[in-house]
Amino acid sequence: MKHLTLTPLTAEHFAPFGDVISTEDKDFFLINSGSTERYHSLATVNTGADDGRAIISIFRKPVADRFPLQVKLLERHPQGSQAFIPLQRKPFLILVAPPADAPDPSAMRLFLSDGRQGVNYHAGVWHHPLITLEDDDQLLIVDRQGQLPNCDEVFFDDADAWWIAHPFQEKEEGTL
Ligand SMILES: NC(=O)N[C@@H](O)C(=O)O
Ligand code: NI
Helix, strand or coil: CEECCEECCCHHHHCCCEEEECCCCCCCEEECCCCEEECCCCCCCCCCCCCCEEEEEEEEECCCCCCCEECCEEEECCCCCEEEEECCCCCEEEEEECCCCCCCHHHCEEEEECCCCEEEECCCCEECCCEECCCCEEEEEEEEECCCCCCEEEECCHHHCEEECCCCCCCCCCCC
16 A cells, blocks of 8 residues: 655745645734734735635534555645634544646655644646545635636546545554
8 A cells, every 4th residue: 555654834845835834933913902913914815816715614524534555546626725624622634645747656745734724726626625634624725616616636546545544543464
């Protein structure tokens, strides 16, 4: 079994795919009579052309993913960005590949949010649908709504599958 290894979720490592949404090591300015720190413009919402507009949603995933998880597909949103912001401080996994006509499995990168970090995928970045580690997880989503189709999916051959191990559990016996 080919397993993906984790890359540290830093602004630099994630830059080819989008933005890390976090207050850690970020500048802020004080507002509201000095009572509040504003971490300004951590990411930009791209709603593309035409009638695109930014919308805010919540993804609630009652059951966490099961591991080892086979990477069966990646998807992309060519018309706009998509941000995932944890609402319950639960760690979650992020699997991405650079923008291209088709995803390059060898260029896939796996990241782990510590539950405080969010991510904003730039338009066209290939990514796996939300991968959660704990039941009943909820994340705030900021992405695009419009008339143009905005979700391309590419499915991989089971015979040459990549797998994801649970980041906090020992690999099952017999896995590489
Ligand atoms: N389809 C949808 O709204 N969700 C995906 O885009 C995803 O990245 O989880
Ligand atoms: Ni998506």
